[in-house]
Amino acid sequence: MVMNTKPRLFESIGVIGTGKMGTALIKGLLKEKLVKPDQIIAYDISNEYLMALVEETNINAALNNQQVVEQSNIVFICVKPQVFETTLQKLQTAFTRDHLVISIAAGVPLATIERLTGNARCIRIMPNMPFQIGEGAAGYSLGTRNDNRDSEIVEIVFGSLGKVFHFPEYLLDAVTGLSGTGPAYVFVFIEALADGGVLAGLPRREALILSAQTVMGAAKLLLEQNVHPGVLKDAIMSPGGTTASALQLMEARGFRSILIDAVEAATKKSQYLGQNTLSYSDHLV
Ligand SMILES: NC(=O)c1ccc[n+]([C@@H]2O[C@H](COP(=O)([O-])OP(=O)(O)OC[C@H]3O[C@@H](n4cnc5c(N)ncnc54)[C@H](OP(=O)(O)O)[C@@H]3O)[C@@H](O)[C@H]2O)c1
CATH class of the missing domain: 1.10.3730.10 (ProC C-terminal domain-like)
Incomplete structure (x- = not known):
């Protein structure tokens, strides 16, 4: 009998920002069957992008970012760095220790991500676009509050979507210069x-x-x-x-x-x- 050893995630997934990368991430997660569409809830300020994605993938659309945070265990932050702070500032009280926040925003330090997300456990990752077809290349750094399951989750997600390596945070700029760009x-x-x-x-x-x-x-x-x-x-x-x-x-x-x-x-x-x-x-x- 052939055993299916493909990893799966059972946590609920939230995505804030469904532009190019948020969409690529969701499509990658679904293509690799890491999660089912009803495990994902997403919000984008641009209703048009969000609705097109919901129609295509059957994921859940949230009414706002607050709802994404409240209904997820793992929250991916996929907005531009320029709006990172203003987007998360409004959500600070919604985050708890039970949330794992994974930010893909280029150049936004872990210290900032942790400051804006209450007691949430935070990871900063620099992926690249081909992760939407399972051929991405990424480097990540852990924050100060992570447990072992967090590294496991990031390795499962980005390992299923390509190759992923753990680095000290100062090397994420080099990852950006090489594989991110x-x-x-x-x-x-x-x-x-x-x-x-x-x-x-x-x-x-x-x-x-x-x-x-x-x-x-x-x-x-x-x-x-x-x-x-x-x-x-x-x-x-x-x-x-x-x-x-x-x-x-x-x-x-x-x-x-x-x-x-x-x-x-x-x-x-x-x-x-x-x-x-x-x-x-x-x-x-
Ligand atoms: N592009 C790459 O190859 C790449 C690679 C590695 C990492 N990244 C990082 O990935 C992140 C996303 O980049 P992207 O290229 O996907 O950008 P993008 O296409 O502009 O997507 C960002 C989306 O977030 C929406 N948004 C803005 N404010 C929001 C808010 N408050 N709440 C919810 N949604 C909001 C934007 O809507 P509007 O357009 O209406 O503002 C847009 O649809 C960036 O931080 C970037 O540094 C990108």
Whole structure:
């Protein structure tokens, strides 16, 4: 007999903010069958987004954030960092020690999350967009009031939605710079690769699929074989061949250092935004 060992969550789930990430999270949880739709209650200030999501997924819509908190054990905070404080300030008295609050807001420190949520146990996590298809990459930090079940929950949720690692909080800016923001770099890479294919004569649609599949296949091979990327690169690069010519040009134009600098720039921006009062003109992730 085949045993179903897939983890499940029995806690009730609340989601505050059902924009891009809140929606992706809910869809990911349902796709991975971690929870049933009636275990989730969500609220968004934009009724249109919320209702479209409710219609699509059969989750429960709350009338306000207060109701989300009152009817959930685990509350995901998925609003923009700029409105984080004003959103949670109104809810402080609704949170109790029985709540686990998981914030995905970039740059909002655990100290702020704990200050705004009464005695709730808090976790700060930096996920990324592909978690909606179970291929996310995330780093998280625990607050000062967590118990062992809290780490278990965050590992179950984000482990089911991709890969997740525990870090000291100061490293979450680096996680933001690498994997939080990273899918955008990869989309640019895929688009540019396809443009190269089109320049070389391929039709656009096929060029895009070949490009995306190449990125996915290479990443999957690396993760499955668990070897250094240089080993796989060497296996493709034959003496005097096409790969060697392409890599010579990429090295000459600084391809590696552009990526290293990009991650560093995003990390620094995340550090800066986390240390300063945010306004609507500041954009995170
Ligand atoms: N996008 C990414 O790839 C990514 C990656 C990692 C982490 N994050 C973090 O994820 C969080 C959400 O980002 P996002 O891209 O999903 O933003 P988003 O699409 O703007 O979603 C946020 C949603 O929250 C709603 N909202 C605003 N105030 C609210 C309130 N008081 N109560 C309930 N809902 C409220 C917004 O409505 P209005 O639009 O009407 O204001 C919007 O629908 C951010 O903190 C970001 O730092 C994002």
